[in-house]
Amino acid sequence: xxxxxxxxxxxxxxxxxxxxxxxxxxxxxxxxxxxxxxxxxxxxxxxxxxxxxxxxxxxxxxxxx
Numbered sequence: 001x002x003x004x005x006x007x008x009x010x011x012x013x014x015x016x017x018x019x020x021x022x023x024x025x026x027x028x029x030x031x032x033x034x035x036x037x038x039x040x041x042x043x044x045x046x047x048x049x050x051x052x053x054x055x056x057x058x059x060x061x062x063x064x065x
Contacts, residue, residue, distance in 0.1 A: 008039050008051045017049075 017025040027044040
């Protein structure tokens with residue numbers, strides 16, 4: 001696994017919410033869980049925001065046939 005190209009921060013998620021779902025942008029937001037593939041952020045008491053995390057893999061030594 002490699003490091004992500006972009007840090008997933010509260011500011012990033014707020015910017016995305018303002019751009020795509022402004023009615024939710026002012027709700028409380030906090031990191032809930034961070035796994036291998038995703039981060040889950042709590043959005044208020046009843047919603048969550050799932051963000052992709054670093055999932056890149058190295059290319060195989062030889063391409064499949």
